[in-house]
Amino acid sequence: MIGIESVSKAFGARDGSQVVALQDVSLAFDRNEFVCLVGPSGCGKSTLLRLVAGLVEPSAGRVTIEGAAVDGPRADTGIVFQSPTLLPWASILDNVLFPARMMNVCTPDAVRRAHALLDLVGLAEFAGRHPRELSGGMQQRAGIARALVHQPDILLMDEPFGALDALTREELTLELLRIWSDQPKTILFVTHSIPEAVLLADRVVVLSPRPGRVADVVKVGLPRPRSFAMEAHDEFQRCAGRIRSLIFGDRATAA
Amino acid sequence: MWFFAIPGYLFPAPSVIWAEMVENAGMIWGHTLATTRTVALGFIASIVISLPLAVAITSSPLMANTIYPFLVLTQSIPKVALAPILVVVMGANELPRVVITFLVAFFPLVLATAAGLQSVPAELIELGRACRASRWKELIRIRLPYAVPFVFSGLKAAVTLSVVGAVVAEFVNADRGLGYLIVTSTAFFEVALAWAALIVLSVLGIVLFQIVAVVEHVLFPWSAGKT
Numbered sequence A: 001m002i003g004i005e006s007v008s009k010a011f012g013a014r015d016g017s018q019v020v021a022l023q024d025v026s027l028a029f030d031r032n033e034f035v036c037l038v039g040p041s042g043c044g045k046s047t048l049l050r051l052v053a054g055l056v057e058p059s060a061g062r063v064t065i066e067g068a069a070v071d072g073p074r075a076d077t078g079i080v081f082q083s084p085t086l087l088p089w090a091s092i093l094d095n096v097l098f099p100a101r102m103m104n105v106c107t108p109d110a111v112r113r114a115h116a117l118l119d120l121v122g123l124a125e126f127a128g129r130h131p132r133e134l135s136g137g138m139q140q141r142a143g144i145a146r147a148l149v150h151q152p153d154i155l156l157m158d159e160p161f162g163a164l165d166a167l168t169r170e171e172l173t174l175e176l177l178r179i180w181s182d183q184p185k186t187i188l189f190v191t192h193s194i195p196e197a198v199l200l201a202d203r204v205v206v207l208s209p210r211p212g213r214v215a216d217v218v219k220v221g222l223p224r225p226r227s228f229a230m231e232a233h234d235e236f237q238r239c240a241g242r243i244r245s246l247i248f249g250d251r252a253t254a255a
Numbered sequence B: 001m002w003f004f005a006i007p008g009y010l011f012p013a014p015s016v017i018w019a020e021m022v023e024n025a026g027m028i029w030g031h032t033l034a035t036t037r038t039v040a041l042g043f044i045a046s047i048v049i050s051l052p053l054a055v056a057i058t059s060s061p062l063m064a065n066t067i068y069p070f071l072v073l074t075q076s077i078p079k080v081a082l083a084p085i086l087v088v089v090m091g092a093n094e095l096p097r098v099v100i101t102f103l104v105a106f107f108p109l110v111l112a113t114a115a116g117l118q119s120v121p122a123e124l125i126e127l128g129r130a131c132r133a134s135r136w137k138e139l140i141r142i143r144l145p146y147a148v149p150f151v152f153s154g155l156k157a158a159v160t161l162s163v164v165g166a167v168v169a170e171f172v173n174a175d176r177g178l179g180y181l182i183v184t185s186t187a188f189f190e191v192a193l194a195w196a197a198l199i200v201l202s203v204l205g206i207v208l209f210q211i212v213a214v215v216e217h218v219l220f221p222w223s224a225g226k227t
């Protein structure tokens, strides 16, 4: 459903040299698959997500969605950034409706959906509040509701829980799984946390840095619905160990 | 201590100024209205011209490099010197006064608005792009709202400078207005009346500044809370 076909991406640096963020990456994701991207800092995770979002163009190769090459942001993708990036002057409801407004699909139906989404992420009473009145975790929830308001088939999440404390993070992780089983969609989820990746994903794509390439794709055989209790599961340990050794080499598994 | 030796006809006692103000209240009120009108027209012209100008400047480096030199030129010309020329060109009416007021007031508003439009965080712009916002919608829904606090600091500077500009213009060419009143009263050595006009001018400046602040508070509370 999403095809990444021999994609390379180089950025021109200020001094004229080139930074190769991704080199010859080929991946394919199925419809309604939950895929996590992990890898050391600077290995091109965000770049890969932005390529799928149509926010940057590949230097070589192509990205396709349903067979069509991506040449710009599409209406059927939603994106959650690492920071909530809410508009400070707009109410939470207006923030959630923002993509619908921009795409000229702010129908009464969309408004109803926005309320339902706020309900889903536990912010129903905060629809009329402004972002500064909400905690970081609540703002990130609003960001997730916003990414879903135009009913995208693909949800792109770039370390959405990165700035949150561990408790809020676990809570939102479970919430995301619940939303996903409620409204199935293809999710690409970037994270620095190996346990988080294993708990969430059907498959974990491990990237290696300089230049960014796919080290391996780890299939997670854990049953659904998932819970944090599964961290003790053999399959969980196997996947986490495999990812760790892909990232850190054998010194991680030897320890 | 020569300061205390200033004769009363140069620095009249507050009571004398107050008496002068009360006695000539009607006349001073008329002049105040005339000045307020010039200030308002010049200030409105500043807003109407500065906002699109700031949008144009921030639309591309080429536009910025083309427009900025002209703006700096308008600021380097002494307005007192320009005023008589404008009167000759435009006629001895209200127009040259409004133009001078505008020229004195608009520059900080352009700078502040442009700074606001340019300081929009890259993430918000990216959000707009991800939502397929057109450039127009990006401007209306993201850039301009973000710039509102900046615009208001520019407006506060501009409204204060509008009073300065209007008085400068009235010194050169006017038959009404507080600036005109100061020129004529000092010419006839009515120093107390000149002081009265000066005080009214300061009050006018403060009141106009406060009006802008109140408008910001009422219409854009999130902006007023930030500065």
Ligand SMILES: Nc1ncnc2c1ncn2[C@@H]1O[C@H](COP(=O)(O)OP(=O)(O)OP(=O)(O)O)[C@@H](O)[C@H]1O
Residues within 6 Å of the ligand: A011, A012, A013, A019, A020, A021, A039, A040, A041, A042, A043, A044, A045, A046, A047, A048
């Ligand atoms: N707009 C850009 N201009 C220049 N270089 C860029 C740009 N975006 C990314 N890069 C470079 O591309 C490489 C990959 O960046 P990317 O942001 O994709 O990494 P990442 O895996 O998301 O890292 P992190 O985990 O720290 O977020 C980095 O070396 C970065 O410096």
Ligand SMILES: [Mg+2]
Residues within 6 Å of the ligand: A045, A046, A047, A158
């Ligand atoms: Mg990143």
